[in-house]
Amino acid sequence: MNVAIIKYNAGNIRSVDYALKRLGVSAEITDDPDAIVSADRVIFPGVGEAATTMKYLKDRELDRLIAGLSQPVLGICLGQQLMCSWSEERDTSCIGIFDQPVRRFPDGLKVPHMGWNSLDSVSGTLFDETLKGSYVYFVHSYYVPVCEDTAAETEYMVPFSAAMQKDNFFATQFHPEKSGGPGHKILSNFMKL
Amino acid sequence: MLAKRIIPCLDIRDGKTVKGINFENVVDVGDPVELGAKYARDGADELVYLDITATHEGRKLFADLVRRIAGHLNIPFTVGGGINHVGDAEILLSAGADKVSINSSAVKDPGVIDRIAGGFGNQFVVVAIDAQYADDRWTVYVNGGRIPTEKELFSWAEEAQDRGAGEILFTSMNHDGTKNGYACEALRELSSTLSIPVIASGGAGKKEHFVEVFDRGCADAALAASIFHYNEIPIPELKSYLKQNNIIVR
Numbered sequence: 073m074n075v076a077i078i079k080y081n082a083g084n085i086r087s088v089d090y091a092l093k094r095l096g097v098s099a100e101i102t103d104d105p106d107a108i109v110s111a112d113r114v115i116f117p118g119v120g121e122a123a124t125t126m127k128y129l130k131d132r133e134l135d136r137l138i139a140g141l142s143q144p145v146l147g148i149c150l151g152q153q154l155m156c157s158w159s160e161e162r163d164t165s166c167i168g169i170f171d172q173p174v175r176r177f178p179d180g181l182k183v184p185h186m187g188w189n190s191l192d193s194v195s196g197t198l199f200d201e202t203l204k205g206s207y208v209y210f211v212h213s214y215y216v217p218v219c220e221d222t223a224a225e226t227e228y229m230v231p232f233s234a235a236m237q238k239d240n241f242f243a244t245q246f247h248p249e250k251s252g253g254p255g256h257k258i259l260s261n262f263m264k265l
Numbered sequence: 266m267l268a269k270r271i272i273p274c275l276d277i278r279d280g281k282t283v284k285g286i287n288f289e290n291v292v293d294v295g296d297p298v299e300l301g302a303k304y305a306r307d308g309a310d311e312l313v314y315l316d317i318t319a320t321h322e323g324r325k326l327f328a329d330l331v332r333r334i335a336g337h338l339n340i341p342f343t344v345g346g347g348i349n350h351v352g353d354a355e356i357l358l359s360a361g362a363d364k365v366s367i368n369s370s371a372v373k374d375p376g377v378i379d380r381i382a383g384g385f386g387n388q389f390v391v392v393a394i395d396a397q398y399a400d401d402r403w404t405v406y407v408n409g410g411r412i413p414t415e416k417e418l419f420s421w422a423e424e425a426q427d428r429g430a431g432e433i434l435f436t437s438m439n440h441d442g443t444k445n446g447y448a449c450e451a452l453r454e455l456s457s458t459l460s461i462p463v464i465a466s467g468g469a470g471k472k473e474h475f476v477e478v479f480d481r482g483c484a485d486a487a488l489a490a491s492i493f494h495y496n497e498i499p500i501p502e503l504k505s506y507l508k509q510n511n512i513i514v515r
Contacts, residue, residue, distance in 0.1 A: 086335060086359065086360075086361045087335060087361055087363070090335055090336045090361060091339065093336065094339065119385075119386055119388065119389075120386055121386065181267075182459075182460055182461055182462055182485065183460065183461075184387070184388055184431060184461070184462075185267065186388065186431070186432070186462050186485075187267055187268060187270050187310070187462070187485065187486070188267070188268040188270065188310055188515045189266065189267045189268065190266065190268075207268060207515035209340070209341060211388045227266070228267055247341075249339070250339065250340060250341045250363065251339070251340075252305070252339050252340055253339075255339065256339060
């Protein structure tokens with residue numbers, strides 16, 4: 073299997089590659105359009121800030137390329153947020169695969185929402201019922217509200233989209249590559265699609 | 266619900282774990298990767314690796330080690346020790362570390378917090394603070410608790426937060442090594458002052474201390490070293506004790 077991890081100017085991409093290696097999958101970290109388009113699976117990871125990252129993607133026309141992909145695509149963390157239409161983080165216009173806004177957590181509890189939280193409900197192809205109630209690892213200050221594309225729900229002050237799914241596009245707000253056994257299973261399910 | 270985190274801390278010298286006894290199913294407790302993987306299997310929520318090497322050669326071994334840890338561990342980990350510049354942090358990030366912990370270097374040059382957070386995000390920066398309580402004041406110390414500074418715990422923690430720290434790791438020097446419990450009052454104040462997570466360190470000796478630090482101390486995470494390395498409190502046992510006491514853990 074040919075897996076492309078989209079390379080850009082953010083965060084700990086390496087850990088996604090390591091997690092795939094633990095699944096026996098070797099991936100290519102690349103920003104080459106041909107390599108991305110021809111891959112069997114595309115992973116769009118992310119730690120970072122929305123505006124700077126969108127600018128980087130737009131300058132290379134990777135935003136349009138991602139939106140046009142037809143193979144299974146998995147966005148992770150900031151990846152999920154950038155797959156939405158707009159982010160409150162520096163009023164950023166995003167890729168728009170999911171027609172949803174990205175909001176900042178309200179005041180109240182500590183932000184970033186950091187640590188292990190539970191998947192309170194799950195649906196969609198990446199999740200089976202055994203994953204309901206599982207703890208997965210989150211680090212984020214912005215969230216996607218629950219909507220028709222929500223594939224898993226978690227609560228932190230408000231219920232939010234822990235995972236999303238629409239056609240061939242999948243996304244998780246949490247880091248499956250850092251989420252122990254449940255994360256391993258979710259990545260493995262993505263590879264088996 | 267967001268779970269409270271249990272974080273074992275491993276000291277590393279020349280690429281090897283400093284403390285630790287022989288566990289079942291762990292061939293080499295001196296191997297930081299094997300020991301870390303054991304803690305992850307046991308239910309540790311994160312790990313902290315502190316490099317206490319002073320030599321240049323040791324530092325290089327540490328970066329190699331971070332690469333190996335990142336390849337094996339499926340939970341987040343923080344690395345600290347000797348990070349003075351953005352470049353030091355970048356080497357560890359590209360080796361696969363999820364977070365870096367900075368301590369003395371941030372006190373000496375607070376701008377290093379802004380620069381690392383600005384380059385790699387707030388979530389990447391843990392500011393560790395060692396402080397000692399005396400004469401009605403929590404004084405911040407540097408160089409492994411050897412040198413007192415002008416800084417005071419609460420105002421320094423707030424400044425670190427404003428500069429971009431994603432978490433504060435507070436070690437009470439009065440409690441560290443006593444096994445009499447964490448500095449719950451100071452932690453509670455710290456937690457109510459700050460809007461970022463607080464990791465408690467120093468004083469863990471019994472399971473009850475963890476209930477206290479989460480309930481009374483309002484800590485988001487609790488770090489400990491020797492009680493885990495000497496298997497005085499196995500992590501699975503600690504987790505089930507916390508659950509019985511209505512603390513939310515994974």
